Amino acid sequence: MSSAKRKKTARRSPARSAQRIAALAGGVGASKLLFGLYAECDPEKLEIIVNTGDDIVMHGLRISPDLDIVTYTLAGVVDAAKGWGFRGETFRTLERLRAYGRENWFNLGDLDLATHLHRSALLAEGKTLGEAAESIRLALGVQSRILPMSNQPVPTIIESSEGPLHFQEYLVKRRAEPVVRGIHFENVEIAAPAPGVLEAIRGARRIIICPSNPLISIGPILAVRGVREELQARKKDVIAVCPIVGGKSLKGPSDRMLAQLGYEASARGVARLYADFTGIFVIDGEDKSQAEAIRALGMDVAVMPTVMKTPAQKRRLARALLAL
Amino acid sequence: MSSAKRKKTARRSPARSAQRIAALAGGVGASKLLFGLYAECDPEKLEIIVNTGDDIVMHGLRISPDLDIVTYTLAGVVDAAKGWGFRGETFRTLERLRAYGRENWFNLGDLDLATHLHRSALLAEGKTLGEAAESIRLALGVQSRILPMSNQPVPTIIESSEGPLHFQEYLVKRRAEPVVRGIHFENVEIAAPAPGVLEAIRGARRIIICPSNPLISIGPILAVRGVREELQARKKDVIAVCPIVGGKSLKGPSDRMLAQLGYEASARGVARLYADFTGIFVIDGEDKSQAEAIRALGMDVAVMPTVMKTPAQKRRLARALLAL
Numbered sequence: 001m002s003s004a005k006r007k008k009t010a011r012r013s014p015a016r017s018a019q020r021i022a023a024l025a026g027g028v029g030a031s032k033l034l035f036g037l038y039a040e041c042d043p044e045k046l047e048i049i050v051n052t053g054d055d056i057v058m059h060g061l062r063i064s065p066d067l068d069i070v071t072y073t074l075a076g077v078v079d080a081a082k083g084w085g086f087r088g089e090t091f092r093t094l095e096r097l098r099a100y101g102r103e104n105w106f107n108l109g110d111l112d113l114a115t116h117l118h119r120s121a122l123l124a125e126g127k128t129l130g131e132a133a134e135s136i137r138l139a140l141g142v143q144s145r146i147l148p149m150s151n152q153p154v155p156t157i158i159e160s161s162e163g164p165l166h167f168q169e170y171l172v173k174r175r176a177e178p179v180v181r182g183i184h185f186e187n188v189e190i191a192a193p194a195p196g197v198l199e200a201i202r203g204a205r206r207i208i209i210c211p212s213n214p215l216i217s218i219g220p221i222l223a224v225r226g227v228r229e230e231l232q233a234r235k236k237d238v239i240a241v242c243p244i245v246g247g248k249s250l251k252g253p254s255d256r257m258l259a260q261l262g263y264e265a266s267a268r269g270v271a272r273l274y275a276d277f278t279g280i281f282v283i284d285g286e287d288k289s290q291a292e293a294i295r296a297l298g299m300d301v302a303v304m305p306t307v308m309k310t311p312a313q314k315r316r317l318a319r320a321l322l323a324l
Numbered sequence: 325m326s327s328a329k330r331k332k333t334a335r336r337s338p339a340r341s342a343q344r345i346a347a348l349a350g351g352v353g354a355s356k357l358l359f360g361l362y363a364e365c366d367p368e369k370l371e372i373i374v375n376t377g378d379d380i381v382m383h384g385l386r387i388s389p390d391l392d393i394v395t396y397t398l399a400g401v402v403d404a405a406k407g408w409g410f411r412g413e414t415f416r417t418l419e420r421l422r423a424y425g426r427e428n429w430f431n432l433g434d435l436d437l438a439t440h441l442h443r444s445a446l447l448a449e450g451k452t453l454g455e456a457a458e459s460i461r462l463a464l465g466v467q468s469r470i471l472p473m474s475n476q477p478v479p480t481i482i483e484s485s486e487g488p489l490h491f492q493e494y495l496v497k498r499r500a501e502p503v504v505r506g507i508h509f510e511n512v513e514i515a516a517p518a519p520g521v522l523e524a525i526r527g528a529r530r531i532i533i534c535p536s537n538p539l540i541s542i543g544p545i546l547a548v549r550g551v552r553e554e555l556q557a558r559k560k561d562v563i564a565v566c567p568i569v570g571g572k573s574l575k576g577p578s579d580r581m582l583a584q585l586g587y588e589a590s591a592r593g594v595a596r597l598y599a600d601f602t603g604i605f606v607i608d609g610e611d612k613s614q615a616e617a618i619r620a621l622g623m624d625v626a627v628m629p630t631v632m633k634t635p636a637q638k639r640r641l642a643r644a645l646l647a648l
Binding site for chain 2: 059060061090092093094095096099101102111113114115117121124136139140
């Protein structure tokens with residue numbers, strides 16, 4: 001048997017097809033781990049459920065920042081330094097939009113705009129957000145399915161010291177400066193999980209909660225009808241990677257938001273939020289003193305390096321998770 | 325009295341304020357003359373009524389090619405070689421739209437896209453096309469009012485040898501190759517002239533019909549309720565510049581379209597289409613042999629150089645028209 005044939009057989013074997021992995025993801029933080037997972041497992045067996053709570057409409061365009069960050073990362077076109085947007089991006093349209101007096105606090109690159117135009121046009125033609133995401137990831141050659149948590153808009157609203165703000169207004173326009181007093185996911189009561197979301201959780205060997213903000217990246221996904229219950233049913237196979245190391249967020253304002261809302265900005269604080277559906281909680285060596293307290297919440301704890309700065313670190317963490 | 329003061333007084337004098345000029349315009353051909361008029365008369369007294377029959381929706385964006393050509397020309401930002409679009413334009417978004425499998429036969433530059441996004445967003449917010457045009461011309465520093473013929477969409481449909489085609493499909497996608505069997509302006513029966521259109525014709529000292537395609541640039545404007553009647557009422561003050569010289573269009577497929585629809589592709593052929601509302605028909609010296617026949621249609625004829633290749637030629641024709 002030739003090596004090519006053997007390879008083909010191997011890919012089709014029941015053992016391989018049982019290796020499905022589901023991941024719950026926000027944007028930049030999650031994409032570091034997803035980069036590693038994409039490299040370390042069969043990408044066609046990886047299904048990624050992405051937060052769409054920070055989606056926003058700007059200049060009439062439907063923008064899905066987390067879907068795009070994940071897609072661009074796996075397509076290898078992302079601006080690695082920023083973690084979002086296209087590499088080599090330009091902002092010519094945005095400069096002219098500003099000249100027309102339009103808001104320009106939200107970065108819209110010229111290449112990125114094509115994604116938003118394409119998605120908006122598909123939605124206007126009656127396609128779903130999931131179908132748009134599928135079209136975009138296929139065009140960019142991404143082999144893993146990328147699913148929005150829901151096809152319905154569920155905007156994350158930050159109840160802040162400056163009044164209610166759309167999450168992007170809070171994060172980008174106001175640079176996470178207002179004090180957070182509450183968070184709600186508008187219309188989440190009437191939003192259904194996108195087709196494939198519950199099936200991905202149900203059919204996966206492992207479900208990985210990426211190191212994203214637990215409140216505004218993973219939180220909205222968990223709030224979608226049926227998702228949390230489906231995870232609870234798979235508790236022993238759910239692996240959550242803690243986004244807080246040494247009391248600080250790996251990325252973004254998670255630590256500040258947790259503290260402002262009265263949660264503990266620590267690995268244990270995140271563990272409490274995930275305890276009902278997580279089988280293995282993954283913390284960095286720096287937080288190993290909290291392992292006992294986290295185990296007491298009813299989870300196994302795995303301690304390993306979770307800070308990912310290099311591609312090698314991303315792949316190493318992915319490999320370690322897949323071996324758990 | 326200082327020269328500056330004298331100038332200010334002159335601009336405010338009743339004699340000047342009576343010098344209002346209205347112009348009916350298509351795109352590239354008309355803009356040559358408008359460039360001259362803008363330079364030769366008080367631009368604040370110039371009101372331009374623009375064809376919107378070739379407006380199209382692409383990728384969900386509302387595109388008004390003739391409004392944009394006129395605006396960019398008078399703003400001094402137009403690509404002079406092409407006659408449309410921004411000077412120094414790039415097409416990065418369009419290239420990515422093509423990668424997403426979207427139609428890309430219609431040129432959409434990165435700077436130009438900002439105009440379409442701004443207009444589309446304003447329309448989505450409930451503004452009219454006229455209000456969008458006003459916002460765009462003011463942002464670009466154009467001193468003359470630029471009015472769409474109507475705030476309602478009136479798409480020009482070409483009944484062709486290949487079936488019905490939107491005018492842009494006929495012109496750009498199919499490069500004016502199909503044989504034209506008929507033209508209709510969809511929904512023109514229910515379209516109202518945009519606010520200011522009839523007033524501009526009524527209040528102007530002179531109304532200039534720019535050298536545009538009589539069938540698909542001036543034709544749609546004339547088809548809007550009340551416009552033709554208003555022009556007929558001002559017949560002696562209406563000056564039409566013939567877009568056909570020596571049997572050929574100065575720009576675009578006018579000659580071919582006229583012939584295919586059974587009209588004469590000549591100055592006289594155009595004159596027949598305009599005879600009911602035109603006081604002075606302006607032809608090039610090359611066509612002076614047709615002057616007698618055109619006069620017989622009930623119009624005065626003025627013979628002067630109408631081919632405009634240089635800024636000086638554009639200004640000279642404008643000056644000559646204003647002196648009639």
